[in-house]
Amino acid sequence: MALPLHQLPAHVAHSRTQVHVVIETPKGSRNKVAFDPELEVFKLKGVLPEGHSFPYDFGFVPSTLAADGDPLDVLLLLDAPAFPGCVVEARLLGALEIEQHEADGTVQRNDRLVAVAAHSREHHKLHSLTDLSPDMLHEVEHFFHSYNEAKGGEIKVLRRVGPERAHQLLAQARR
Numbered sequence: 001m002a003l004p005l006h007q008l009p010a011h012v013a014h015s016r017t018q019v020h021v022v023i024e025t026p027k028g029s030r031n032k033v034a035f036d037p038e039l040e041v042f043k044l045k046g047v048l049p050e051g052h053s054f055p056y057d058f059g060f061v062p063s064t065l066a067a068d069g070d071p072l073d074v075l076l077l078l079d080a081p082a083f084p085g086c087v088v089e090a091r092l093l094g095a096l097e098i099e100q101h102e103a104d105g106t107v108q109r110n111d112r113l114v115a116v117a118a119h120s121r122e123h124h125k126l127h128s129l130t131d132l133s134p135d136m137l138h139e140v141e142h143f144f145h146s147y148n149e150a151k152g153g154e155i156k157v158l159r160r161v162g163p164e165r166a167h168q169l170l171a172q173a174r175r
Helices: 134-150 164-172
Strands: 018-025 031-036 042-049 057-061 072-077 088-101 105-108 112-118 154-161
Touching: 031 057, 031 154, 072 088, 072 164, 088 134, 088 164, 134 154, 154 164
Parallel strands: 072 112
Antiparallel strands: 018 031, 018 057, 018 088, 031 042, 057 072, 088 105, 088 112, 088 154
16 A cells, blocks of 8 residues: 655655655646645645746655644755646755744744755756855745735745755654
């Protein structure tokens, strides 16, 4: 019997550096989709306002638990949008360490890993966040700001970190 998606191994078996990413929301989507581990299905969690969409595929690393109680989030660079439930082998470029302020006044860490698909043709030369253009990083951060603002919250990017720190964050979140 196959493992549920959220219980797959975090790391790819044949690699010490590659991780599994389960896609929840594809690039270009206005619909925020999230995996529900109890029902083992993907559920619509919300809809972005007109003119907003996810700039890249968004998902999680299985077998992890982040400070917000959900699996560790990943923004994935891939040549074309994937689909909810697609498992992608990826390498970590780094992370955005984020403090998230919710509409109810609570504050929590909600870091986002940034990764590139192992089989990407367009992004194969990327190995660290420093390989991304400053404009691209600004746009990604702006997306997270506007996404949270639309929900009545806000975020503060504490730090941009490289792949080594991203792997540390992943190790801390492993179940």
